[in-house]
Amino acid sequence: MDSPALLDVVVLLIDIPAEKLRKGSLGTIVETFDNGNFLVEFANLNGVTYAMPVLSATQLMKVYQEPIAA
Template sequence: MKKNRIDKSPLKLLDVVALLKDIPEEKLVKGQVGTVVEELDEAVYEIEFANKQGETLVNLALSSEDLMLLHFETEIIT
């Protein structure tokens, strides 16, 4: 069976994620979309948040507990 984020499987480089909490000091809001650009430690990732033009707004180290993996296609789990 393929694991999903509920199973706490690790994120991979270039996975697209959504933020699960506001981070007002960085002007980020819950639901903000970012990309995994580096694994820093077990369950800690550097996430790049960018604007619509692809310009980096902020790179931030976040725990996997603060992130939700986004899916663009339906996965068939057997």
């Protein structure tokens, strides 16, 4: 499995009630940090950001929209 990178779409693996986020929420990595953490933007269907927490790779799973290249 690839490590998440800038602009990857990710899914949240845990609930974060303080940010009003639940497991399964989709976000986009907008910044990466040297310590292995990521700033992730969560936005609604209108593109309005509703949360931007710093998360670790263990809290995220990269989303794939294309099959593995043969």
